[in-house]
Amino acid sequence: MGENGPSPGVFFLALMLVGFLAVAAWEHLRPWQAASPQLGGRWATNFGLWVCTHVSGYAIVPVAGIVTAWCLSATPWQGLQAVGSPLWLQAVLLFVALDAARWASHAAMHRWAWLWRIHRVHHSDVAFDVTVGVRFHPAEALLYACVTAALVASLGVNLWAVLAAEAVFILHNLFCHANARLPARAERWLSPWMVTPDLHRVHHAEEPALYNLNFGTVLSVWDRLAGTLRRVEGADHAALGFGVQALDSSWTRSLPQLLVLPLRAERKTAPQPQNTA
Ligand SMILES: [Zn+2]
């Protein structure tokens, strides 16, 4: 990205908008489920959160990698570049390493209570569509930015390799949140290797037994290796509900409430039935 070229931030924003429009068109043409009744309010809330997160952090997930690669070029440590790795190999190695690190970070967010408080903002939407792909709390974006910067620095890759790898993550994130389904044959072929909307939809299910599965970002192989990959088929898939049961639904609808959601404690138990005796 020279002085006359677009900045990485503008490139990622343009990619994001093109990807969003493509997935929204796919949802319109082949919807998995009728659009949720609160569509307008959800889109406004999710986009509001995206603007906050983009301004304060989301943009720095991909840009953190670019800035790290720039800084790296001024240091003696050149990592993969020092051993003459071609650009495509640097991009592939970075992509696989980032995807594995994001799988581990995602699993950690479900395991550790204080990280779950941040990540549950993403899970708290009661519907599943492409707008959920931009519903992340700024604190989660900052955590991913740190992981990305650490990996780019330790591998020592060229900034173009970072750009290529992050472009895949941005487009796939929108794709896997689509309220749409792949043709059955494509789903069978792809899902053992890559996270599809059907696989990620299971991860957004409101039942804890399901949302603690399918942690993959782009590749589903890490879940296969860890024994956490699960497909839910047929009527069970059609009956999936979304959201976090332990959260009061009034806490998850508006932008200000989502921003402070990490500070709220979950209900310990479901509401008890009234004793009418
Ligand atoms: Zn999750």
Ligand SMILES: [Zn+2]
């Ligand atoms: Zn998701």
